[in-house]
Amino acid sequence: MAEFTMELNDEQKEVRDWLHGFAADVIRPAAAEWDEREETPWPVIQEAAKIGIYSLDFYAQQYFDPTGLGIPMVMEELFWGDAGIALSIVGTGLAAVGVLTNGTDEQIGTWIPQMYGDPNDVKVAAFCSSEPDAGSDVASMRTRAVYDEAKDEWVINGTKTWVTNGGIANVHVVVASVDPELGSRGHASFIVPPNTPGLSQGQKFKKHGIRASHTAEVILDNVRVPGSCLLGGKEKLDERLARARERLRKGGTGSSSPAGSRERGKNAAMATFEASRPAVGAMAVGTARAAYEIALDYAKTREQFGRPIIDNQGVAFQLADMRTRIDAARLLVWRASWMAVNGKPFTAAEGSMSKLFASETAKKVTAQAIQILGGNGYTREYPVERMHRDAAIYTIFEGTSEIQRLVIARTLSGMPIR
């Protein structure tokens, strides 16, 4: 187990500087254009692939870094460049992690390379869980997967929504219910291979922020996938379902046990969320830091009443608060990320804490940045306007701020989390 450290080692600093160079030289200059176009920035993803930033190897290396600081460092630097473009680059990772954590070695080896493609022909992947009537309340998911034993195929029907890379992905990972009576315990994840008939893109959403990232509905109409596309395999699923049915028979809910319940720490889904949320926190830290740096520079150079505006305590104190919040957010993110990698139990939902604080920080700091830039901050001439729009996503996806508070409070109190 690695000791918790608040400093990057020399190797990490080198990687950080390399990522920062890409964020500053390639991502940031392209940000305004792709925000306006509201399209996936394929050429930027390709550039990232060419130098090794868009690749499974790179993320796996950071993911398994025992200090836990690898992934937060990558997210902070890329999202410092631009949140929409960065999400287009790291969005595939969401689906890849779904396969890495639930898939067999064979599934990992077959599907993850197809998610990324190669530098001359880049591909993206999508993770499809949310539905029109199942956002925060994932257990109420309606998409069904039914096993056709004669053909050893699964037949999937349903509508997914808000899917990052939905419909344009080469590989879709779809979460579906195989036994609705069991709530989230009856869910399973499936690979939908490239060009599978029945999977289509529904409406593409026009969004407030992160507009370079493609978000769309995914329609599944009698989608048939081979039995081998069930992540983890049928035997494992059958065992899991049998355990859940037994619990239900004994009078339990059969549904996900909460992080704060009698089965605290045993719930794999909750543990996965706690481990993935700090990464979103790190994205928020990147956006907040970008806006803060612009505001600080502006406050030092913009003169009113014959002196730089930072000479006014009203402006200087805002910057002091912005920086304090950003550093506090980063520390929470690093702590949770270190805990995740080193298998520490999240007894106070520290992963959710980091996501909650960092995402609220990004919203607040980007709003303060607009205020400090005055009229300029309100225009698209300056990037803080875009950063403020982008920051609004962090308190919504991967669990809203209200859901983070609910998870933290219930974990602390030992109440069940449904």
Ligand SMILES: Cc1cc2nc3c(=O)[nH]c(=O)nc-3n(C[C@H](O)[C@H](O)[C@H](O)COP(=O)(O)OP(=O)(O)OC[C@H]3O[C@@H](n4cnc5c(N)ncnc54)[C@H](O)[C@@H]3O)c2cc1C
């Ligand atoms: C740009 C974008 C990209 C996304 N990417 C993906 C993706 O790739 N894959 C995917 O599966 N999903 C994705 N999502 C979906 C995202 O995770 C959901 O939007 C999110 O979980 C919230 O669900 P909802 O939008 O249905 O809101 P709802 O659950 O309807 O919530 C609405 C409001 O009610 C509040 N609320 C709900 N329940 C409670 C409660 N019990 N207590 C207090 N308040 C509550 C919420 O906090 C929120 O403020 C994405 C969303 C967006 C906007």
